Amino acid sequence: MSGAKNQPIPEESGLKEHSSGDNQLVVHVLAPLAAMGATWAARKALNSSYRKLTGRSAPDPQDAQVALGSALVWAAITAASAAVVEVAVFRFLARKS
Secondary structure, three states: OOOOHHOOOOOOOOOOOOOOOOHHHHHHHHHHHHHHHHHHHHHHHHHHHHHHHHHOOOOOOOOOOOOOHHHHHHHHHHHHHHHHHHHHHHHHHHHHO
């Protein structure tokens, strides 16, 4: 034990702590609402892009006529884009608050 226990531990989270309850309100209440709106807009953009590129509507995973592979690939693309949007919105709002 070479005195390492006396050294301060650096904060690794990168997020600032706030003393105001208003800032927590933004992160915990408004961020999920903003993420839902941004995810909705991203899905609309993806569906529109798919239609422009292929000339067809995006695969509907609930339609039995859609091939399983197409439904799975489209579900993976939309889920990945929703996850990216959610992380971006939460981090943006956490930084701003």
